Amino acid sequence: KDIIPPLEQLMVEKEGYLQKAKIADGGKKLRKNWATSWIVLSSRKIEFYKESKQQALSNMKTGHKPESVDLCGAHIEWAKEKSSRKNVFQITTVSGNEFLLQSDIDFIILDWFHAIKNAIDRLPKD
Numbered sequence: 813k814d815i816i817p818p819l820e821q822l823m824v825e826k827e828g829y830l831q832k833a834k835i836a837d838g839g840k841k842l843r844k845n846w847a848t849s850w851i852v853l854s855s856r857k858i859e860f861y862k863e864s865k866q867q868a869l870s871n872m873k874t875g876h877k878p879e880s881v882d883l884c885g886a887h888i889e890w891a892k893e894k895s896s897r898k899n900v901f902q903i904t905t906v907s908g909n910e911f912l913l914q915s916d917i918d919f920i921i922l923d924w925f926h927a928i929k930n931a932i933d934r935l936p937k938d
């Protein structure tokens with residue numbers, strides 16, 4: 813039998829592993845806690861999975877939801893001063909959530925930065 817994937821899955825623009833730390837939730841600062849995340853970028857959102865892709869896919873079948881970030885009106889900027897790590901950028905959402913993303917590998921973080929920036933720039937601001 814054919815399984816029809818949700819539209820978002822058909823529009824995935826980029827996916828892969830990055831280091832992620834959420835540093836604010838609704839404007840409230842959080843303690844920084846870096847962890848590996850499986851990240852899926854589609855046209856208007858990013859999903860963060862705590863698990864491997866494989867684990868994430870099997871969790872999806874049981875209705876387990878990843879953390880989803882609405883990119884409409886979001887900001888992205890390099891954030892050298894926010895970490896001792898290299899290659900860190902920050903995404904800030906309209907709702908006041910702040911995420912740091914990082915990779916030690918230059919081209920990987922550059923690709924992600926530009927992919928997310930392009931997605932944000934294509935979206936309406938509100």
Ligand code: I3P
Pocket residue numbers: 843844846894895896897
């Ligand atoms: C934090 C942890 C983070 C570090 C952060 C520390 O300590 O070492 O890795 O961020 O630095 O506070 P803890 O685990 O005790 O919370 P970076 O790796 O990004 O430097 P910060 O407070 O300067 O952000």
